[in-house]
Amino acid sequence: MIIRANTATQAKHSNSITIKKKSLRCPIQEDIIKAVLFDVDGTILRSHGAGKQSMMEAASQVFSTTGEMETFNFQGKTDPFILYRSLEMEGFSPEEIDLAIPRFKELYFKILEYNLKNLGAELLPGLMDVLNALDMEPSIICGLLTGNFRGGAMRKLDYFGLFNRFSVGVYGDDTWDRNQMPLIASNRIRDDLGEEVLSSDITIIGDTIYDIECGREFGAKTIAVATGWTDADELKSHNPDFFFHDLSDTNAVMNAIKASIDTIHV
Secondary structure, three states: OOOOOOOOOOOOOOOOOEEOOOOOOOOOOOOOOEEEEEOOEOOOEEOOOHHHHHHHHHHHHHHOOOOOOOOOOOOOOOHHHHHHHHHHOOOOOHHHHHHHHHHHHHHHHHHHHHHHHHHOOEEOOOHHHHHHHHHOOOOEEEEEEOOOOHHHHHHHHHOOOOHHHOOEEEOOOOOOOHHHHHHHHHHHHHHHHOOOOOHHHEEEEEOOHHHHHHHHHHOOEEEEEOOOOOOHHHHHHOOOOEEEOOOOOHHHHHHHHHOOHHHOOO
16 A cells, blocks of 8 residues: 655636436435545456457448557547547548547447447456445545546446446546546536535546546545556556555555545655
8 A cells, every 4th residue: 555645726617527316326415525536447347358449440430440549558548539649640630530529439339339248348356345335425426537438438337237326427528638537527526516525535546547647636635456457566656645456455445535635644
């Protein structure tokens, strides 16, 4: 476990994201004080390459090329960023890609459903126990912070019937820049629930250095988990507030989520 001090000032301008009504499994009360935002791939689940394969198949049909996707490192990147960077080398402009994204999404989601059925997916260790423990904490909002397009995240999570376990979602549809996502989440919680959730009351759980980076930049607490494709030592070298090899120690994970950022010491 890594424990490190972290402070920052909360930004104030607003963006738009998708939010679903809170389910009974994660009740919201008026005394909300914290939010926990999970990454999807490598943190909640593994989809055995279904996401990348589906994006490549959809790109091939819509753009007649997969660009640099075959060799592009998807880890921690948002879906629109992957599209832009992979296709710009083939001469596509951002404007051309933007015009084709609706058709790309339509195909991608259909192909992803098919590939998930054929390739399968697995939940990562400890995830369900942590979600169940969070269900017992009415003052903690359960949410997503993921580079997936919303439709992709929904299909991956609903392979396990989990999409409705998360009330707030920030997705690749909202921004290509992961570092903007915590602010979007904070503003949406404020606007939808009438609550000011301080940056220090947000915990971001993820498996890449980019999850750590986006949380630190916003002043949120970061929990790194080595269930993805990033080496544990590399994750630790980026100084998350807490580090776990996986989420199987429910009590330790919950203590990290509940810890005040002001009490975390070097």
